[in-house]
Amino acid sequence: MLLLTPLDPAPRPDTDLGAVTRDLLDSLKARGRWDVVHASITCLQDVETALFEHQPDVVFNACESVGGRSADEPEVPHLLERLGVPFTGSSSSCLRLCLDKFDTSSALARAGVPVPATYRAGVPLPASPFPLIVKPEREDGSVGIDADSVVHDAASLSRKVAGLAADGRPAVLQQYIDGREVALALLGGTNPRVLSPGEILYDADAFSGRPRILTYASKWDETSVDYVGTRSTEAALSPELHRRLSVLARRAAAALGMRDYGRIDFRVDRSGRAFVIDANPNCDLSRDGGFMLAAKRSGLDHGQVVATLVTGALARAGAPARAAAR
Secondary structure, eight states, X not given: OEEEEEOOSSOOTXXXXXXXXXXXXXXXXXXXXXXXXXXXXXXXXXXXXXXXXXXXSOEEEOOXXXXXXXXXXXXXXXXXXXXXXXXXXXXXXXXXHHHOHHHHHHHHHHTTOOOOOEEETTSOOOSSOOSEEEEETTOOTTTTOOTTOEEOSHHHHHHHHHHHHHTTOOEEEEEOOOEEEEEEEEEESSSOEEOOOEEEEEOTTTTTTSOOOOOHHHHHOTTSHHHHTEEEEEOOOOHHHHHHHHHHHHHHHHHHTOOEEEEEEEEEETTSOEEEEEEESSOOOSTTSHHHHHHHHTTOOHHHHHHHHHHHHHHHTTOOGGGGBO
16 A cells, blocks of 8 residues: 655645654554555655555555645546546545635535535625635635635725735635534545534634634644634534534535545534535544544544545455455
């Protein structure tokens, strides 16, 4: 088995996958079922070289970027598909779709999944569209999201869009939904298991007078008020809401072509209406990441999840799980 991870030449907190790599290697080797080799890649040529050298039965794809470019995330699975090499995680088409927030929202809406009204920057807006949250169209990890990302008027909107454009990031605009932020992690293939739900809690003092959103600082800057003022915990949901979100999460995953694992993020407003605000088909697989915490709450350890992903990839290739065993 070949574990592929990206090597970012100038890593940021959101692109440094050191913890993910260590945890995956520990679990893969601890299972004792596979000979595991690891390759850190900076370009697609590195992938081809590793495939030629090691001739793996299966690839564990942990590449969220190539050469530090998150926009190139689909390129590794696309290469593996072209070469006929089985790999874990979602297809290149799913990753490419989910990288574009506008296209993601459009696909979900067509599938009957409720999403906030979503617009590309620069298109005419309906009357009274505010408040809106302005996001980079093709980023994840809350890159480009800060306290000024929720706007309430045209002038603030123009400034935020221009600021993102100056960084080379086209913007997408989405109706801001004030309410609970709940995440459902999914594990498995055509009928994925919905893992224990998580919720982001926002400290009332830290977010007084400002929108409750996960900024970049909330996730990555441990010294910031945003980081200290947000907490991830198990979501206490009524049976009816849990059932409804589970149905929507599975429907969203199917509409996007998500497989093996992923996470669907919701906002639930004060009326109990749920909206999908994000879909992540290639989420953090470190032991302390939200996906694995959901798995742990569901009675699964890190090694069990990793083994599920590998056997799923082999099953898609028509190979029994023992084919990778040595």
